[in-house]
Amino acid sequence: MSKASQDGITTKKGENFDEWYTQVILKAEIADYSPVSGCVVYRPSGYAIWENIQRETDLRFKEAGISNTYFPLFIPERLLKKEAEHVEGFAPEVAWVTQTGSSKIEERLAIRPTSESLMYEVVSRWIRSWRDLPMRLNQWNNVVRWETKNPTFILRSREFLWNEGHSLFATREEADAERDQILGIYKEITEEYLALPGYLGKKTKAETFAGAEGTYSIEHLLPDGKAIQGPDWHSDGQNFSKAFGIVFIDQRGEKQFAYQNTWAISTREIGVMLAVHSDDRGAIIPPKLAFVQVVLVPIVNDESKQAVLEEARKLMERLRGKFRTVLDDRDHLTPGRKFNEWELKGVPLRVEFGPRDMKEKQVVLVRRDTGGKRAAKVAELSDEVAKELDSIQASLFKRASDALAKGTRDASTLPELKRVLSQQGGIVRVPWCGKPECEAKMREVTGGKILNVPLDQKPPKAKCPGCGDEAVSLVNFGKSY
Amino acid sequence: MSKASQDGITTKKGENFDEWYTQVILKAEIADYSPVSGCVVYRPSGYAIWENIQRETDLRFKEAGISNTYFPLFIPERLLKKEAEHVEGFAPEVAWVTQTGSSKIEERLAIRPTSESLMYEVVSRWIRSWRDLPMRLNQWNNVVRWETKNPTFILRSREFLWNEGHSLFATREEADAERDQILGIYKEITEEYLALPGYLGKKTKAETFAGAEGTYSIEHLLPDGKAIQGPDWHSDGQNFSKAFGIVFIDQRGEKQFAYQNTWAISTREIGVMLAVHSDDRGAIIPPKLAFVQVVLVPIVNDESKQAVLEEARKLMERLRGKFRTVLDDRDHLTPGRKFNEWELKGVPLRVEFGPRDMKEKQVVLVRRDTGGKRAAKVAELSDEVAKELDSIQASLFKRASDALAKGTRDASTLPELKRVLSQQGGIVRVPWCGKPECEAKMREVTGGKILNVPLDQKPPKAKCPGCGDEAVSLVNFGKSY
Numbered sequence: 001m002s003k004a005s006q007d008g009i010t011t012k013k014g015e016n017f018d019e020w021y022t023q024v025i026l027k028a029e030i031a032d033y034s035p036v037s038g039c040v041v042y043r044p045s046g047y048a049i050w051e052n053i054q055r056e057t058d059l060r061f062k063e064a065g066i067s068n069t070y071f072p073l074f075i076p077e078r079l080l081k082k083e084a085e086h087v088e089g090f091a092p093e094v095a096w097v098t099q100t101g102s103s104k105i106e107e108r109l110a111i112r113p114t115s116e117s118l119m120y121e122v123v124s125r126w127i128r129s130w131r132d133l134p135m136r137l138n139q140w141n142n143v144v145r146w147e148t149k150n151p152t153f154i155l156r157s158r159e160f161l162w163n164e165g166h167s168l169f170a171t172r173e174e175a176d177a178e179r180d181q182i183l184g185i186y187k188e189i190t191e192e193y194l195a196l197p198g199y200l201g202k203k204t205k206a207e208t209f210a211g212a213e214g215t216y217s218i219e220h221l222l223p224d225g226k227a228i229q230g231p232d233w234h235s236d237g238q239n240f241s242k243a244f245g246i247v248f249i250d251q252r253g254e255k256q257f258a259y260q261n262t263w264a265i266s267t268r269e270i271g272v273m274l275a276v277h278s279d280d281r282g283a284i285i286p287p288k289l290a291f292v293q294v295v296l297v298p299i300v301n302d303e304s305k306q307a308v309l310e311e312a313r314k315l316m317e318r319l320r321g322k323f324r325t326v327l328d329d330r331d332h333l334t335p336g337r338k339f340n341e342w343e344l345k346g347v348p349l350r351v352e353f354g355p356r357d358m359k360e361k362q363v364v365l366v367r368r369d370t371g372g373k374r375a376a377k378v379a380e381l382s383d384e385v386a387k388e389l390d391s392i393q394a395s396l397f398k399r400a401s402d403a404l405a406k407g408t409r410d411a412s413t414l415p416e417l418k419r420v421l422s423q424q425g426g427i428v429r430v431p432w433c434g435k436p437e438c439e440a441k442m443r444e445v446t447g448g449k450i451l452n453v454p455l456d457q458k459p460p461k462a463k464c465p466g467c468g469d470e471a472v473s474l475v476n477f478g479k480s481y
Numbered sequence: 482m483s484k485a486s487q488d489g490i491t492t493k494k495g496e497n498f499d500e501w502y503t504q505v506i507l508k509a510e511i512a513d514y515s516p517v518s519g520c521v522v523y524r525p526s527g528y529a530i531w532e533n534i535q536r537e538t539d540l541r542f543k544e545a546g547i548s549n550t551y552f553p554l555f556i557p558e559r560l561l562k563k564e565a566e567h568v569e570g571f572a573p574e575v576a577w578v579t580q581t582g583s584s585k586i587e588e589r590l591a592i593r594p595t596s597e598s599l600m601y602e603v604v605s606r607w608i609r610s611w612r613d614l615p616m617r618l619n620q621w622n623n624v625v626r627w628e629t630k631n632p633t634f635i636l637r638s639r640e641f642l643w644n645e646g647h648s649l650f651a652t653r654e655e656a657d658a659e660r661d662q663i664l665g666i667y668k669e670i671t672e673e674y675l676a677l678p679g680y681l682g683k684k685t686k687a688e689t690f691a692g693a694e695g696t697y698s699i700e701h702l703l704p705d706g707k708a709i710q711g712p713d714w715h716s717d718g719q720n721f722s723k724a725f726g727i728v729f730i731d732q733r734g735e736k737q738f739a740y741q742n743t744w745a746i747s748t749r750e751i752g753v754m755l756a757v758h759s760d761d762r763g764a765i766i767p768p769k770l771a772f773v774q775v776v777l778v779p780i781v782n783d784e785s786k787q788a789v790l791e792e793a794r795k796l797m798e799r800l801r802g803k804f805r806t807v808l809d810d811r812d813h814l815t816p817g818r819k820f821n822e823w824e825l826k827g828v829p830l831r832v833e834f835g836p837r838d839m840k841e842k843q844v845v846l847v848r849r850d851t852g853g854k855r856a857a858k859v860a861e862l863s864d865e866v867a868k869e870l871d872s873i874q875a876s877l878f879k880r881a882s883d884a885l886a887k888g889t890r891d892a893s894t895l896p897e898l899k900r901v902l903s904q905q906g907g908i909v910r911v912p913w914c915g916k917p918e919c920e921a922k923m924r925e926v927t928g929g930k931i932l933n934v935p936l937d938q939k940p941p942k943a944k945c946p947g948c949g950d951e952a953v954s955l956v957n958f959g960k961s962y
Contacts, residue, residue, distance in 0.1 A: 034553045035602055036553060040553065041551070041552050044548035067772075068528050072640050073640050091582070092583070095580075096578060096581070097579075098578075100576045101627060108580075109517060111578065122522050131811070142554055144554065146582060159553050
C-alpha cells in the first residue's frame with residue numbers, strides 16, 4: 001500500500017461507519033485521542049469549528065441581552081445534593097476531587113457536570129426584588145460527565161465544551177417566552193452554519209433533564225441510522241429556585257420564587273456535522289465554519305515555476321482578509337498529493353492555477369463537496385469564490401435535509417416500528433397516546449426511544465401502538481447515541 | 482448608616498488596602514466568592530473584562546500565525562511525572578480526581594495546573610519532519626493550582642482562566658526569536674487595554690518556571706507597595722522534548738529534539754488592573770475593557786419627564802453600536818443614587834441630560850476617573866464621547882505609570898534595601914553580582930525577592946550588596962504576591 005493511500009480513508013462510510021468516522025476525525029486532523037479515555041484533543045482545524053460556532057452563537061446571545069459569566073469548576077458535594085432529582089441524575093457520572101497536593105480534602109468536590117447547583121447558590125445572593133429580573137446569564141466552559149457507557153469520539157465524550165445558559169424570570173409567562181428565542185438561535189446556528197437539519201420537539205417526562213419540568217431538543221440523524229440529540233432548552237419552573245432559595249419581592253411586596261430556564265449547545269455538534277457531511281475521501285466542512293476555506297494550489301513545471309508562483313502570490317493578496325486562505329507552495333509534493341491532502345482535510349474550495357490559466361487570466365475552482373470544476377476569471381476571483389462558498393454551504397444543507405427526509409419513516413404498530421428500526425434505522429414517526437407505559441413498551445420492544453414530540457401538532461387520528469387508544473401526537477422515535 | 486453608604490465602599494484605598502480591594506470587587510459586581518474557597522465567580526462586568534482581553538490578545542496571536550486548540554482537563558499522574566522539575570514544581574498544588582461515580586479509578590488524574598505534560602505527549606505524535614515546524618499552538622482554558630498559601634481574591638485564585646501558548650521550533654534561534662513577539666503582544670495588551678505599566682525582565686534561576694530554562698515576565702506594582710507578576714514567556718530549550726520524545730528529522734535527515742516555548746496571561750490581570758485604577762468611590766475600569774462604557778442618566782422633574790426621556794432615547798440611538806451604552810431610566814431612584822451606583826461600578830463616562838440641556842441642545846459629560854464635567858453639543862455627541870473615552874484611557878495609563886515611577890526606588894546596601902522595602906515598599910532597583918547565594922541573602926534579610934532582571938542593560942558600576950563584588954546588573958526587587 002502506498003503512503004498516499006495509507007494517509008487517506010481506508011474504509012467506506014456506507015460499509016463501516018464507526019471506523020470511517022474515526023478515520024475522518026483523526027486523518028483530517030480535526031481531533032485526536034487523549035491519554036485519558038473519552039477525552040478529546042481538538043486540533044486547530046477542529047477547534048476553529050468550535051470557535052466559529054461559539055462566536056456566532058454568542059453574538060446572538062448578546063443581542064438577546066444575555067450576559068456572559070464564569071462560575072468555578074468545583075461544586076461541593078453538599079450543593080450538588082440540594083435538588084434531589086438533579087443529583088440523582090448526575091451523581092453516577094461525577095468525577096470527584098478528593099485530594100489536593102498530598103492531603104485529603106474534607107468535603108469531596110464534584111467537577112461540574114453542569115453548573116445549576118453552584119450557580120443558583122451564588123445567584124440567590126444577587127436577587128432581591130422584581131427589579132433584578134429577568135437575569136439571563138451564560139457561560140462557555142468545560143464540563144465532565146464520566147459516563148459508564150463507552151464514550152464515542154466527540155459525539156459522547158467525558159469532558160466536553162458547551163455553553164450553559166441560565167435565566168431567571170419573575171413569571172412563568174416570561175420564562176416560557178424565552179423558549180422560541182433560544183431554540184430559534186440554535187436552529188439558525190445548526191442550519192445556517194453547521195448545515196445540519198434536525199427535528200425540534202419536546203422530550204417526554206422520562207427523557208427530561210434531571211431537575212427540569214420540560215426539555216425541548218433538536219434531534220439530528222446520523223448516517224448510520226441512529227439519532228443524536230443536538231442543542232436543548234429546559235424549563236425548570238421553580239424546582240431549583242425552591243431548592244436554592246432564589247426568592248424575590250414582587251411588585252406587590254410579596255416573596256416569590258423565580259422561574260428558571262437553562263439551555264446548551266456542545267462540541268458534540270462538531271462530530272454530528274462531520275459524520276453527516278463527510279465522504280469516503282475525508283472530511284467535508286461547511287465553508288462558514290472551516291479553519292481553511294480556500295486552498296490555492298499552483299501547478300508548476302520547471303520553466304513556469306517562478307512566474308506562476310509570483311502570480312499565485314498576487315492571487316493570495318486578492319483573497320486574504322476576505323476568506324481564510326492557504327497558498328500551498330510546498331515544492332516536495334505533486335499537485336495530486338496536495339489535492340488528496342486538502343480533500344482529506346475538508347477544505348471547501350480548491351483554486352488551481354497553472355501556466356495555461358496564467359495565460360488565460362483565469363483559475364480553476366474545484367468544490368470539495370461535489371468535485372465540480374469550473375474556470376473563473378482572475379478579475380472576478382473574490383466574487384466567484386464567495387459565490388462558490390455560498391453554494392457549497394447551501395448545497396450541504398440541502399443534501400443533509402434530503403438525507404433526513406429520506407431517513408424519516410412511518411410506523412403504526414409495534415412490530416412495524418421494530419422492523420423499520422432494525423432493518424432501516426432512521427427516525428420513525430409513531431402515534432402515541434401520551435402514557436409512560438406505552439412509551440416504556442415501545443422502548444423495550446425496539447431498543448429505541450421517543451426522541452421528542454413535535455410541537456403545535458393536531459392529534460394524528462391514529463391509534464397508539466402500545467395500547468390501541470387514540471393517539472394524541474406523532475412522536476419522533478429512534479435508536480439514539 | 483443610610484442604605485446608599487452601606488452600598489458604597491466603606492473604607493479607603495490608602496488606609497486598608499486589602500479590605501478596600503475586596504469591597505471594590507464585590508460591590509462593583511465584578512466578581513463574587515464561590516462556596517469553594519479560592520475559586521472566583523466572574524459576574525458579567527468582570528467576565529466582560531476578560532472577554533475583551535481575550536479577544537484583543539487572540540487577534541494578535543492569530544495574526545502571528547498561532548492556532549487555537551483544546552487539550553483535556555485531566556492529566557494522568559504518570560505523564561505529569563515525566564519531566565522531573567516540572568512535577569516537583571506542581572505536585573504540591575495539584576487537585577486529584579480519584580473517584581468517578583461511586584468507583585475508585587485506577588490511576589489518579591491531575592486537574593491540569595498547566596498542560597505541558599499532556600500536550601507534549603500528544604503533540605509528539607504530530608511531528609515527524611522539519612516541515613511540521615514551527616508549530617505554534619495556544620489554548621484559552623481553566624487551570625487549577627491548589628496553593629497552600631492563602632488565596633487572594635482574583636490575584637491568587639485556585640482556579641484561574643488564562644491562555645497557555647506552546648510552540649515548537651527546529652532551532653534555538655527561531656525559538657528565541659519568538660520572545661520579543663509574544664512579550665510585545667502582552668506589553669501592548671497590558672499597556673493599551675488594561676492601562677497597566679510594568680517592568681519587563683528575565684527571572685533568576687531560582688524564580689524560573691518549573692521545567693523551563695528561562696522565564697521572562699512583566700512585573701506590576703500594586704498600590705499597597707507589593708509587586709505582582711503579570712504575563713510571562715518561558716524558554717524551555719529541549720527539556721520537555723527530551724522527556725516526551727518530541728523528535729523530528731532535520732533537513733540533513735538527522736533526528737533532532739524540538740525547541741519549545743510557553744507563555745501565558747491570566748485573569749489575575751483583572752485584579753491588578755482594578756487595584757491600580759480604582760478609588761475610594763469604587764471601581765475604575767479602562768474604557769476599552771468596560772462592560773458598560775457610557776451610562777446615560779436623564780435628569781427629570783414631573784413636568785419635563787416625558788420630553789426628556791423621549792430625547793434621551795434619541796441620544797441612545799446616536800450612541801448604540803458605537804459604545805457599550807446603558808440608558809438608566811429607572812424611575813424609583815434619584816439621579817444622585819444612580820450616579821453613586823454607576824461610579825461604584827466603574828463605568829468610565831456618564832452622560833447627564835436634563836430639561837435645561839434639552840433646551841441648549843447639549844449634554845453634560847462626567848468622567849469617572851477625575852470627576853471632571855463638561856458640556857458637549859448633542860450634534861457632536863459621538864465624537865465627543867469617543868474623545869473623552871480615549872482621554873480617560875490615556876489618563877489612566879499615565880496615572881498608573883506615574884505611580885509606578887514614584888513607587889520605584891533605589892538601594893545599594895542590604896540595610897538600605899531592607900529599610901526601603903519595609904518603610905516604603907515598591908519596586909527597588911538593586912545591583913546584583915548574579916550569584917544565587919547573594920540572591921538568597923537578599924531574600925532572607927528583606928522578605929522580598931528578585932522580581933526580574935531588566936534586559937539589555939550595561940553593568941551598573943556598583944557593588945553587589947550581598948558580597949561586595951562588582952555587580953553585573955541592576956535587578957527589580959520587591960515583596961511579591
